Amino acid sequence: MTSNFLEIKGLHKRFGNIAALNNVSLNVSKGEVIFVIGPSGCGKSTLLRAVNWLTPPDKGEVWLEGELVGSSSSKLTIKQSQLLNGFRARMGMVFQQFNVWPHLNVLENVVRAQLVVAKRKRADAESTALKILDQVGLQNKIDEWPDHLSGGQKQRLAIARALAMDPTLMLLDEPTSALDPELIGEVLTVLKRLVNNGMTMLIVTHELGFASEFGDRLLFMDGGEVIEEGPPKKILTMPKTKRLKMFLEKLDVTSFKKEEKL
Amino acid sequence: MLEYQIFFDYTPMLLLGFWLTIKIVVCAIALGIPLGLFLALGRRSKFLIVSFLSTSFIEVFRNTPFIIQVFLFYYVLPFYGLKLSAEYVGVLALAAFGGAYFAEIIRAGIDAVPKGQLESARAIGMTDWQAMRNVILPQTLSIVIPPLTNQTLTLIKESAILSTITVHELTMTGLMVQGETFRPFEVFIMVALLYWALNETVATLMRKFEQSIKKKRNPTSDSNSSSTVEKSEGTK
Amino acid sequence: MKFDISYTLEAFPRLLEGAFITLQVAILGFTLSVLLATTITVARTSLNSKIFNSILAFYISFIRGTPILVQIFLVYYVLPVFGLNLGPFTAGIVAITLNSAAFVTEILRGGLASVPVGQFEAAKSLGISGYALWRKIILPQTFITSIPPLVNEFTMVLKATALLSLITVVELMRVSQQIYSANYHPVEVLSGAFVIYFLMCFVVSRSSVFLENRFKVKRA
Numbered sequence: 001m002t003s004n005f006l007e008i009k010g011l012h013k014r015f016g017n018i019a020a021l022n023n024v025s026l027n028v029s030k031g032e033v034i035f036v037i038g039p040s041g042c043g044k045s046t047l048l049r050a051v052n053w054l055t056p057p058d059k060g061e062v063w064l065e066g067e068l069v070g071s072s073s074s075k076l077t078i079k080q081s082q083l084l085n086g087f088r089a090r091m092g093m094v095f096q097q098f099n100v101w102p103h104l105n106v107l108e109n110v111v112r113a114q115l116v117v118a119k120r121k122r123a124d125a126e127s128t129a130l131k132i133l134d135q136v137g138l139q140n141k142i143d144e145w146p147d148h149l150s151g152g153q154k155q156r157l158a159i160a161r162a163l164a165m166d167p168t169l170m171l172l173d174e175p176t177s178a179l180d181p182e183l184i185g186e187v188l189t190v191l192k193r194l195v196n197n198g199m200t201m202l203i204v205t206h207e208l209g210f211a212s213e214f215g216d217r218l219l220f221m222d223g224g225e226v227i228e229e230g231p232p233k234k235i236l237t238m239p240k241t242k243r244l245k246m247f248l249e250k251l252d253v254t255s256f257k258k259e260e261k262l
Numbered sequence: 263m264l265e266y267q268i269f270f271d272y273t274p275m276l277l278l279g280f281w282l283t284i285k286i287v288v289c290a291i292a293l294g295i296p297l298g299l300f301l302a303l304g305r306r307s308k309f310l311i312v313s314f315l316s317t318s319f320i321e322v323f324r325n326t327p328f329i330i331q332v333f334l335f336y337y338v339l340p341f342y343g344l345k346l347s348a349e350y351v352g353v354l355a356l357a358a359f360g361g362a363y364f365a366e367i368i369r370a371g372i373d374a375v376p377k378g379q380l381e382s383a384r385a386i387g388m389t390d391w392q393a394m395r396n397v398i399l400p401q402t403l404s405i406v407i408p409p410l411t412n413q414t415l416t417l418i419k420e421s422a423i424l425s426t427i428t429v430h431e432l433t434m435t436g437l438m439v440q441g442e443t444f445r446p447f448e449v450f451i452m453v454a455l456l457y458w459a460l461n462e463t464v465a466t467l468m469r470k471f472e473q474s475i476k477k478k479r480n481p482t483s484d485s486n487s488s489s490t491v492e493k494s495e496g497t498k
Numbered sequence: 499m500k501f502d503i504s505y506t507l508e509a510f511p512r513l514l515e516g517a518f519i520t521l522q523v524a525i526l527g528f529t530l531s532v533l534l535a536t537t538i539t540v541a542r543t544s545l546n547s548k549i550f551n552s553i554l555a556f557y558i559s560f561i562r563g564t565p566i567l568v569q570i571f572l573v574y575y576v577l578p579v580f581g582l583n584l585g586p587f588t589a590g591i592v593a594i595t596l597n598s599a600a601f602v603t604e605i606l607r608g609g610l611a612s613v614p615v616g617q618f619e620a621a622k623s624l625g626i627s628g629y630a631l632w633r634k635i636i637l638p639q640t641f642i643t644s645i646p647p648l649v650n651e652f653t654m655v656l657k658a659t660a661l662l663s664l665i666t667v668v669e670l671m672r673v674s675q676q677i678y679s680a681n682y683h684p685v686e687v688l689s690g691a692f693v694i695y696f697l698m699c700f701v702v703s704r705s706s707v708f709l710e711n712r713f714k715v716k717r718a
C-alpha cells in the first residue's frame with residue numbers, strides 16, 4: 001500500500017511538435033521526497049502539472065492513495081471534475097511565480113480556499129490559518145497585503161495557503177527560482193521543516209545542494225523523459241549519462257555562485 | 263429673450279421625467295451587468311455553440327444603432343406574443359445594449375488578470391466558477407470600474423432614445439413641454455443640464471469609489487511611486 | 499404571426515438607397531468633424547490661451563455629458579429661433595459634426611501627446627514652422643496613432659445618423675419607417691435595416707486593423 005501512495009503511469013504530453021512528457025512513469029511512497037531536475041523545457045514542470053491534472057496529459061493515468069485522479073482514456077464528466085477538485089485540494093501546489101492573491105490580505109489568502117473548497121467554518125479556517133502562518137514565520141504579517149511582501153514572504157504565504165488544505169502531497173514547481181539569492185534561504189527553511197514532518201513532496205528545483213541533502217530520490221529529465229533516477233548524492237556525484245554530466249557542468253557554475261551568497 | 267417662467271412652471275414635470283430616466287438606467291444596469299458577465303464567460307466557454315452565440319450577441323448589439331434595437335424590441339416582443347409596457351421594453355432594450363458593452367469590458371478585465379491567478383485557484387481545488395468569483399473577478403474590479411463608469415454614462419445618454427417608443431423619461435417630457443410652450447431653447451437647455459448634472463454626479467461618485475478600492479489594497483501608500491520604493495527596499 | 503421574409507426582400511432595394519444616404523451623411527459629418535477637431539487642436543496648441551482652453555473644456559464636457567439626441571433637438575429646434583432656418587438635413591449634419599468634433603478633439607489630444615516633444619524642436623531647428631510643421635510633421639503622426647479610436651468614432655457617427663430620422667432626414671432608419679407604416683410589417687422591414695446597419699458598422703470597425711497595417715508599412 002505504501003509504495004502505491006502516488007502512481008504515475010505512462011504520461012504523454014505534446015505541445016505542438018515538442019514532447020513535454022514521453023512515457024513518464026513514477027511510483028512514490030508515502031513520506032518520500034523526490035526532486036526533479038533538468039534543463040528548461042525538459043518537461044519537469046509539465047510532469048508536476050499533469051499530476052494534479054492542471055495540464056491534462058494526452059495519455060496516461062495518475063492514482064493517489066489507490067484512487068484514480070485522472071485518466072486520459074475516460075472523458076472528464078461533471079462527477080469526475082468534482083472529484084478532481086477534491087484531489088487537487090489534497091495535492092498542494094506551489095508555483096515559481098508565487099501566485100498569491102493580491103486582492104486578499106495574508107490571512108484571507110490562507111482562509112479563502114478552506115471556506116470555499118473544504119467548506120470549513122470561518123472560525124476553524126482562521127485558527128488553522130494562524131497556526132500555519134506561524135509555522136512559516138508570517139505571524140506578524142496577517143493583516144498585510146501581498147503587494148507589500150518580499151518575494152520570500154510571498155512564497156512562504158503560498159506554501160501556507162497550500163498547507164491549510166491539509167494536503168497529503170506537495171507539488172513544488174521551482175519554488176525558489178524567482179527569488180533573489182538572499183531570500184532563498186527563508187523558503188528552504190520552511191521546506192526543510194516540511195521534509196522533517198514527513199510530508200510527501202515532488203519538487204522541481206535547481207537547488208542541487210538542497211536536493212542532495214534532503215531528497216530520497218532524484219529524477220533527471222530531458223526531452224520529456226526520465227533519463228536517470230536514484231539517490232540524489234549518487235546521481236549528482238556519479239552521473240551515468242552524458243546528458244546529465246553536461247547539465248551538471250553547466251549548472252555547477254551558477255549554483256556555486258548562489259551558495260557562496262547563502 | 264429667455265422665458266424664465268417656463269423654468270418654474272415645468273420644472274416639476276421635467277423632474278418627474280428625470281426620475282424615470284434614473285430608474286430606467288438603474289434597472290438596465292442591474293440587468294445589464296449580470297448579462298454582460300454571462301456573455302463574457304460565455305464567450306470564453308469551451309462549448310462552441312455557447313461561445314458563438316455569446317460572441318454574436320455582443321457583436322450584433324455593438325454594431326447597430328440603439329434606436330433600431332429599441333424599435334425592434336418594441337415590435338418584435340408583441341410579435342411573439344409578449345406584451346409589455348413601453349417602460350419595460352425600454353429597460354430590456356437598454357439592458358441588452360449595455361450588456362453587450364459590459365461583456366467586452368469584463369472580458370478585457372479578466373484577460374488583464376495574470377494567468378497564474380486562475381491556475382493557483384484551480385490547483386487548490388476551486389471549480390471554474392469558484393475561481394472566477396473568489397480570485398479573478400474581485401481583481402478585475404479595479405480594472406473595470408473606469409470603463410464601466412463610461413458605459414454607465416453612455417447608458418444614461420442613450421436612454422434618451424427611449425422617448426421614441428413613448429417612454430415618459432426626461433427627453434420625452436422635454437418634447438411634450440416644448441410642444442406646449444413652443445420654447446425649445448429653454449426646454450432643451452434644461453433637459454441637457456439635467457443629463458449633464460446626472461453624468462457629472464455619477465462620474466464623480468465612481469471616481470471616489472475607485473480610489474477607495476485602490477486605497478484599501480494599498481493602504482499605506484497614496485501613489486504608485488511610493489509603493490515601488492518600498493518594493494525595491496525589500497529586495498536589496 | 500409569422501416572419502414573412504418576402505416583405506424584407508421587397509423592401510431591400512429602398513433600404514439600400516436609404517443606406518446610401520446614411521453613409522453619405524456619416525462621411526460628410528465625420529469629415530467635417532475631423533476638420534473642426536483638427537483646427538481646434540492646432541489652435542489649442544498654438545494659442546495656448548486660458549480662455550480658449552476653458553471654453554473648449556466646457557464645450558467638450560457639455561457634448562460628452564448630454565445625449566446626442568438632445569443635441570440634435572437643440573440644433574434643429576433652437577437655431578430657427580435665432581432666425582437660422584436650416585433644413586433637417588443641414589441641422590442634422592451640424593449636430594453630428596458638433597458632437598463628433600468633441601470626441602475627435604479628445605482623440606487627437608491623445609494622439610498628439612504620443613508625438614515626442616523633440617519632433618517640434620527638431621523641426622524648428624530646421625526652420626520648419628507654422629503650417630508646414632503641422633501639415634508635414636505633427637499631424638500625420640497624430641493621425642496614424644489615432645487610427646483605431648478614429649475608426650471607432652466613425653462607427654459611432656454611423657450609428658448616430660439613425661437618430662436624424664427623428665428630425666425627418668430620410669436615411670436608412672427613416673426609409674424603413676416609411677415602408678412599414680405603409681405595409682404594417684415593422685419586424686420584417688426593421689430586420690432588413692438592422693442587418694444593413696450591422697454589416698456597415700461591422701465592416702468599418704474591422705477595417706481598423708487593415709488601415710493601421712497599411713499606414714505602418716508606409717511609415718517604416
